Amino acid sequence: MNPDSRHRLGLLAVATLSLFGALFARLWFLQIVEGDSFEAQAATNNREVVITPAPRGRILDRNGVPLVDNRESIVVGIAKQDFEELSDGKQDALVDRLAQALSFGKPVPEQITAEDIRKKLDDPRFTKFRPIPIAEDLTPEEEIYFAEQADRYPTVSVEHTTVREYPYGSLAAHVLGYVGPLNDDQWQELSKDNDSKKPYVQTDEIGRAGVEAQYESYLRGTPGQRVYEVDRTGTIVRELEKERVEPKPGDDVYLSLDVKVQYKAEEALQAQLLQRFQGRPGHEAGALVVLDPTTSQVRAMASYPTYDPSELVGGIPCPVWRDLQGLPREGPCGDDMTAEIAQRKADGDPVTPKLLNRAIRGEYFPASTFKLASGYAAIKAGIRTPETTIQDPGYERLCEGDGKGCLKRNAEDAVHGSVALAKALTVSSDVYFYKVGRQFWEQREQLGETAFQDAVKDLGYGELTGIDLPGELKGQIPTPASELELALALYRADPGAYDNDEAVARDQGRWNTGFSADIAIGQKLVVTPLQSANAYAALSNGGTLRQPTVIEKITGYRSATAIHYRPDLDERVIRQIDFKDARDDFLHGFQGVVDPTGQIDRGTAVTTFTGFPFDRMPLAGKTGTAQNGKDPTTNRERPDTSVFVGFTLGGPSSWVATATLEYSGSGGSAAAPAVRMVLQSIADGSLDAFTIPTGGSIDAESAAADAADIGTSTTD
């Protein structure tokens, strides 16, 4: 070989080496320098993460009695990917066959049509990597049928999932709340910022009310995941088993509620409503709250009318939704329903919604139960001492003339004579408090225009209690400014009603002595039953106002000792209330309301509490009879709303209970008996031996019959 060729072969070698060098360099760049980004690209390319749902945690009462449990449901589903690979004819045949099998022997409304199945299969919310659920709650027989006939039902699978179960039916429904499928708005919201620890998928359920909503982050289980490798067409190639994460159930929430007290509270509320309600039949409504005043933990929270959360599992059908609004089950939902509700209101026949938790969202006149706040305001402002006595001739004249606004009278025109704070509470002297209100207004120069309103806020009136339940309302304590604003707003909405004269509206909205006198006896202002209970709790415990809570503790799933959260009582203190030297007079005065022993005067609820075991449970309380004014459609005086707050004075355990019964008469006739029914069962020990009937069902009639021996006080 000539030397030139040798030289030229060398050239080739150099060229070859540089080519291989280039390959190495490129390889290095792709795999080492940019490897991570390519790995990520490949991962998004062909990995499909499927979230596997985890069971929610349970909700139990403070003693560990499950109120919301999980039960297994047999679900039949269709694997969509495989289904789509079937020929059209086979798809149709399968859907028809499945519809028939699922509807066999069932009444028409429960039947599943081929159309229903098609609809579900086309629902874009379902991921195609998990079977699309077609029907739930199959019987074990049906499960066996599908297993045996598997070859007749290709792509059909039967799985077990957990669904919410309510061992006590509707008991505590308003506290527990309910779960429902994510609606579109929630999903939009969540997809913006989906919690990476407990991510939601579009078909998930979420707590929609009550504790289920409030403690969603605890109750919700941690979803597992299965990672699939998919090919270019999106078909699953295999599961990456080492990346599988098993779902973890959510935390158990132990409520501060005692299921027996809760049962008694609901029973008492219903029994008294059954007996005393005087409003439109079928519109009975009310609330009963029981607190532990030392901690402001809720022991029972009853709201009526109530509902069965199990009807709401898996989404609310239209008839149920209408029922929850207080409408007949038959009829439209959506905008038409909204219009129907508005029409009913305009016709003077407003609906009585069942979902409303009246304990925290019902705004009622506190009536005389507000005298705690008025008394406190007077003491705080220094316009009264506990010893200050006034003369109560049975009426108070605020202005000259015979107008009703000028002459304010006691209930039943009672004359109480010389009255100091304690007696004013015991006998519920309106005149005593009219004068308090009047003095606040007359001395507004020194005290400030809203001194009264500001003072009652110390007790939590007019502000949110901060209870750990969603949707609480704060009531309304009117001030001269708010009253004027209201009048002007009304004027702007309908100037004709004011002769097109703003001055007329201003005149009507002008605060006067009468307003101050009225709010001092708990009229013309609204509070929630929980606010009342909490204010009395503060009095009872010596002056500490706390945020109420419905939670005892939150633990790991089925492991009561692994505590993940416990409300911090110190953190829940809102403020310390200084009753000055008047606390004993308050207690004494309220004690006289129910307990005649050692009292000069007979209290307003003494008859109701005759025979109550005061020796075991020293008790105090306050009645309230709220006047509801005239019904604008019938122009007849509406029945009074019955209000009562009771609280213990020492004893082995501390309790505050407040009842508010709409249109049920005086405080002593309905609300006080309801509270007595609850507290007496605690006091006499009958509650310990009590077992709740299966399903938590309440027989209001027999409970009312049992309570027939409770006397009723008819005065305020």
Added chain:
Amino acid sequence: MATTYGPPAARRHRPRQPLTNWRTNPASPFRHVDLVLVGAVLAVSLLGAVMVWSTTRGPVAPYDNSYLVRVLMFIGLGSAIMGGLALLDYRKLRDYWPFVYGGSLLLLVLVLVPGIGSRTKGTQGWFQLPGFQLQPSELAKLGMIIGFAGLASQFRGDLDNTRVAMLLGLCGAPMFLVLLQPDLGTTLVSVAVAFALLLVVGVPGRIMAGLAIAAILGTTLVLTSGVLKDYQVARLTTYVRQDETATTDTEKKARFNLEQSKAAIGAGGLWGQGLFEGSQTNGEFVPEQRTDFIFSAVGEQLGFVGSSVLLLALGTIVWRVWRAAQLARDEFGTLLCTGIMVMLVVQSFENIGMTMGIMPITGIPLPFVSYGGSAMLTMFVAMGLVLSVHMRRFT
């Protein structure tokens, strides 16, 4: 005088040559078998078999082993052919090259005849044989190298313009026929091989420069003339504009190939995702993966380390072939090995380069690794020739 018949006395008394003389004769070809080359070839082809298996067996049981079996069959057959050719003295080819070359040209012509040759993906380039598809363009590359080496060695280094033109014509004929299929990739490989052969055979530098310019002009002409299908042009040009958005469908398709291939290789990282664990591979995201894009499977599953091992093994083969070219006893052997070496280098570089986006996408298989019988057998034949050249460097 009596005439005695029989072998002459001298011949009678000559000691008999042993049947095999490799123990005693230091120049015996069998003492000079290039075991490194044989080892490297077997290593690369077996690795290739595993990689083809990984792209075809499916990600979950039951696995499809049919491709693996076929590849192993071809490796077995190829090894036998390689061995057989090594036994054969390559110099016999020097005398018969016109038949080899002419035969390969004949096949290239025949494949263009509809009915005899068959068309796949727009290229008229296959003979549909029972159980086997023969791609004559693969064999033709080798035919061209043998033809060139044969003709050039007859010139004995004495080149004038006419002879250079003859050599050019010899190379041009198969290229033209392959281009008619059209199979641009193989043509380009042939161009590179011919260029290297002309260089080594001693064509003067100015002619080489002129040829280079002509080649560039020719490529441009081919790209713009419409001989190639749209998709072929798109595959070629897409790598130039990797960061732009594709505008046409054909360009999108070509871009998709490249993106997926790059993603697969990049995802391999240092150590790779593990054999049979490549998600791009398992999801069949890389089109043509068992053939042209086999390197993406290597990159994804075996990572930088595994890919480097493959590159080094391929490099070892190239090195041994280059060494054989250096050591060859005659110019015929040198040219034979040079052509084969350049064919190996160009195909490897082009194939691996295109999977990583530094070369245009053409349908060129990766030697010994890509699935495809014709290409694999051609390579084994070539290795047989190289072994033959190498072992006979002293005889």
